[in-house]
Each structure stands twice: as structure tokens, then as C-alpha cells.
Amino acid sequence: MGQEEPDLYRDTWVRYLGYANEVGESFRPLVPVPVVWASYGVATAYVTADAIDKGRKAATAHPQDPTRVGVAVVDTFVWQSLASVAIPGFTINRLCAASLALLGTLTRWPLPVRRWTTTALGLAAIPLIITPIDRTVDFLMDSSLRKIYGAPGEPPTSH
DSSP states (O other): OOOOOOOTTTSSGGGGGGGHHHHHHHTTTTSOHHHHHHHHHHHHHHHHHHHHHHHHHHHHHOTTOHHHHHHHHHHHHHHHIIIIIIHHHHHHHHHHHHHHHHHHHHOOOOHHHHHHHHHHHHHHHHHHHHHHHHHHHHHHHHHTHHHHHOOSSOOOOOO
16 A cells, blocks of 8 residues: 555645635734735635645546535535635634724723734634634534535545
8 A cells, every 4th residue: 555645735835825814814903904805815716726626536536426526626615615714714803803902992002012912812813713613614514515415435534
């Protein structure tokens, strides 16, 4: 048995592109809004590329079964969209908004200090939210979408 090739989108530095929008949300108090939206563009490109990659792998493994290819693409795209873009982006956005508001109410720190503190809190929260969000999305998808398409075998593994 040979060694399995690492998954470019899950096992290499490329995976960190999926966190671009969380970083963008963390820096929202300091950068223009178009920079934040650009970070969502990077994360969405990552999600799309991973879904295409999983579709290609499914097509290679099951060339006579287009349903499996479709399931691989949809499952990966939906999972990554929720676990890498929508839920963590919303979470960091709300954490940073609340932090900035609370720091404005509870401290007399100058605005630049409050903004940098908010950014630091957002960045520090990223590693803490990843696993709980991934597991929650696994549960949600196992309880809904994956029951609908019920393809044989396991769905693509999460990161």
C-alpha cells in the first residue's frame, strides 16, 4: 500500500485561505469595508476550488456515477460554505462588533486602542471557534442534507 497523497485543500497551507474572511472580519474596525469583502472573495474562491477538487476526485474514482460526483461537489460546497465562510464570519463579526461597543462603553481608551484591541480579540477567537463550528456543521449536515442524498459511502471528510 502506498501513502495517500495529501489533500491540497485540507492538509496544506492552502487550507488557511478558508480563514481569510475571519481575518477580514477581525480587521473590519481598521480597514475599509472593501478589504473585508475581498477577504470573503478569497474564502469563497477557496470553498469553490475545494468543491471542484472533490468533484474531480469523485469523477476519477467513480467515472460511471455522475450522482456521486454531484454529491461530492454539493456536500463539499455546502459544508465549506457553512463551516469556513458563513458561520465563522458571522461569529467573528458579532464578537468584534460587541467588543468594540463594550470597550467604548466600559473604558476611556482612545478609539485606535479600542479598534486594535477588537481586532486582536477577533484574531484570538479564530482558533477557538473552528472545531466547535466544524462539529456543529457536521451534525447539521448529517441530520439534514446528507440524509436526503444518502449516497453510498462516507461524505467527504471535514478538515
